[in-house]
Amino acid sequence: xxxxxxxxxxxxxxxxxxxxxxxxxxxxxxxxxxxxxxxxxxxxxxxxxxxxxxxxxxxxxxxxxxxxxxxxxxxxxxxxxxxxxxxxxxxxxxxxxxxxxxxxxxxxxxxxxxxxxxxxxxxxxxxxxxxxxxxxxxxxxxxxxxxxxxxxxxxxxxxxxxxxxxxxxxxxxxxxxxxxxxxxxxxxxxxxxxxxxxxxxxxxxxxxxxxxxxxxxxxxxxxxxxxxxxxxxxxxxxxxxxxxxxxxxxxxxxxxxxxxxxxxxxxxxxxxxxxxxxxxx
Numbered sequence: 001x002x003x004x005x006x007x008x009x010x011x012x013x014x015x016x017x018x019x020x021x022x023x024x025x026x027x028x029x030x031x032x033x034x035x036x037x038x039x040x041x042x043x044x045x046x047x048x049x050x051x052x053x054x055x056x057x058x059x060x061x062x063x064x065x066x067x068x069x070x071x072x073x074x075x076x077x078x079x080x081x082x083x084x085x086x087x088x089x090x091x092x093x094x095x096x097x098x099x100x101x102x103x104x105x106x107x108x109x110x111x112x113x114x115x116x117x118x119x120x121x122x123x124x125x126x127x128x129x130x131x132x133x134x135x136x137x138x139x140x141x142x143x144x145x146x147x148x149x150x151x152x153x154x155x156x157x158x159x160x161x162x163x164x165x166x167x168x169x170x171x172x173x174x175x176x177x178x179x180x181x182x183x184x185x186x187x188x189x190x191x192x193x194x195x196x197x198x199x200x201x202x203x204x205x206x207x208x209x210x211x212x213x214x215x216x217x218x219x220x221x222x223x224x225x226x227x228x229x230x231x232x233x234x235x236x237x238x239x240x241x242x243x244x245x246x247x248x249x250x251x252x253x254x255x256x257x258x259x260x261x262x263x264x265x266x267x268x269x270x271x272x273x274x275x276x277x278x279x280x281x
Contacts, residue, residue, distance in 0.1 A: 003031070004031060004033075004112060004113050005031045005032075005033030005034050005035070005061070005112040005113070006030065006031065006034050006035075006112065006113060006273050006275075007034075007035050007037070007110050007112065007113075007114065007115075007117075007119075007191070007273065007274045007275050008029075008034055008035065008036050008037065008060075008271040008272065008273060008274065009036070009037035009038075009039060009193075009233045009251070009253040009271065009272050009274050010027070010036070010037075010038060010039070010253050010254075010255060010270060010271050010272065011038065011039030011040055011041060011068070011195065011233075011234070011235025011236070011252075011253045011254045011255070012039070012040070012041040012068070012235045012236065012238060012254035012255050012256050013038070013041065013042050013043070013052055013255055014041060014042075014043065014070070014255065014256070014257055015042060015043045015048050015051070015052050016043045016044050016045065016048055017257060017258055019258040020255065020257075020258060023255065023266070023270070024052050024055065024056075025055065027056065027059070027270065027271065028059055029059055029060050029061075032061065033061050033112065034060055034061060035060060035061055035062040035063070035064070035110060035112075035119075036056055036060040036062070036063050036064070036271065037063075037064045037065075037066075037119065037121075037191075037193050037233055037253075037274065038053065038056065038063060038064065038065045038066070038100075039066055039068070039193060039194075039195055039233055039234060039235040039253055039254070040065075040066050040067050040068025040069075040070075040071065040195030040235055040236070041068030041069065041070040041071065041195065041235060041236065041254075042065070042068070042070075042071060043070065043071070044070050044071070044073050044075050044077075044078065045075070045077060045078040045079075045080070046078060046079075046080040046090065046091065046094065047078075047079075049071055049091065049094070050094055050098065053065060053094075053095065053098060053100050054098045056100075057098055057099050057100050062101065062108060063099075063100045063101065064100070064101045064102075064108065064119055064121050064193065065095055065100050065101065065102055065121070066102070066103055066121045066122060066123055066193050066194060066195050067088060067091060067103075067123055067195060068195035068196075068235065068236060069152075069154050069158055069195070069214070069236070071087075071091060072084075072087055072088060072158050073153070073154075073157035073158055074087060074157060074158075074159055075157060083159040083161045084159045084160050084161030084162065084163065084169070085161065085162060085163070085169070086161070088123070092104050101121065102121060103121045103122055103123040103177075105121075107119060107120050107121070107180070107184065109188065110191070110275075113275060113276075114230070114274070114275025114276055115275070116188055116189075117188065117189045117190065117191050117230050117231075117275065118184055118185070118188045118189070118190050118191070119190075119191045119193060120180070120181060120184070120190050120191065120192050120193065121193045121194075122177050122192060122193060122194040123173055123177070123194070123195075124170065124173050124174055124177055124194050124196065124198070124216075124217065124219075124220055125166060125169055125170035125173050125196070125217070126166065126167075126170060126196050126213070126214055126215060126216050126217050127166070127167035127170040127171065127217040127219070128141050128142070128166075128167055128213045128214075129213070129216075129217050129218040129219070130200050130203055130212035130213050130215050130216055130217070130218070131212070131213055132144065132209050132210055132212070138167065138213075141210070141213045142155075142213070144210050145210045145211070145213065148208070148210050150208045150210050150211055152211065152214040154166070154214055170217055170219075171219075174217065174219045174220070178223075181223070181227050182227075184227070186227075186228050187228075188228075189228050189229065189230035190227055190228060190229045190230065191229075191230055191231050191232070191233065191274060191275070192223060192224065192227075192229055192231075192232045192233070193232075193233045193234075194220070194232075194233075194234055195234065195235050195236050196215055196216040196217075196234065196236050197215060197216050197234045197236065197237065197250070197252070198216065198220040198221070198223055198224060198232055198234065198250075199216075199220070199221055199224070199245055199250070200212070200216065200218065200221065201243070201245060202234070202237060202239070202243065202250065202252065203215045203216070203237065205239065206237065206239075215236060215237065224245065224246060224248040224250075225246050225248070229248050230248075230275065231248065231249045231250075231251065231274055231275060232248060232249070232250045232251070233250075233251055233253055233274055234250065234251075234252055234253075235252060235253060235254040236252075236254070237252060237254065238254050238256035238257065238260050239252055239254070240252050240253060240254050240255075240256075240267075240272075251272055251274065253272045255270065
């Protein structure tokens with residue numbers, strides 16, 4: 001057990017995969033005061049999302065969730081057939097019912113080790129601007145993906161209603177998020193949490209570079225320097241690692257699919273600390 005509460009994070013639980021479910025069932029705090037950030041892609045159905053988040057909320061003092069693309073899918077196997085903004089709002093209402101914080105709630109302040117920091121859960125989406133070299137438009141980028149046979153399932157399952165496109169929904173979310181971040185007290189550092197990476201660099205190591213267009217937006221590229229940011233947390237790529245850009249630590253905290261974590265094995269501690277522990281003289 002930890003001697004002090006920690007701010008921990010994990011993403012891409014994908015509990016619709018049978019082998020991931022017992023892993024989630026095994027997630028427990030090391031201290032009664034631990035907080036947990038869940039960085040999206042919990043599952044595809046509303047029932048599975050509620051099961052996982054309810055379980056985690058029953059164990060951790062505070063749970064903060066941001067949506068990933070999988071939560072936003074409208075699939076034939078989900079009795080909840082809401083699309084786009086209505087689906088997102090349905091999930092936010094569910095989280096509020098079970099006591100889980102979302103991007104629509106007041107940003108909470110962590111005062112434990114590494115704090116105080118304000119946790120800013122974001123829902124920024126993507127807009128097809130993470131393009132491969134030589135491709136200058138969304139249309140060209142999508143054509144390159146279709147020609148390569150590398151097309152994200154979002155194109156068939158993630159609906160932007162009532163917006164005309166995902167990139168239009170993304171633009172609206174960016175404007176709203178920027179305003180909220182600008183309104184935060186600049187003397188309290190931020191922990192930015194978004195399912196998709198806020199900068200392009202992590203996508204440079206993707207096996208299929210053309211997939212990057214579904215992985216973020218260039219509109220967030222300077223958020224970690226424009227605002228007073230202590231750390232950034234993301235998922236989506238299923239490449240768990242820690243990097244530093246412009247002096248700011250970025251941590252991908254994804255579990256991923258069984259076919260991905262089985263070959264490399266699971267780390268001893270699945271829950272990643274977001275902030276360095278305070279050093280006591």
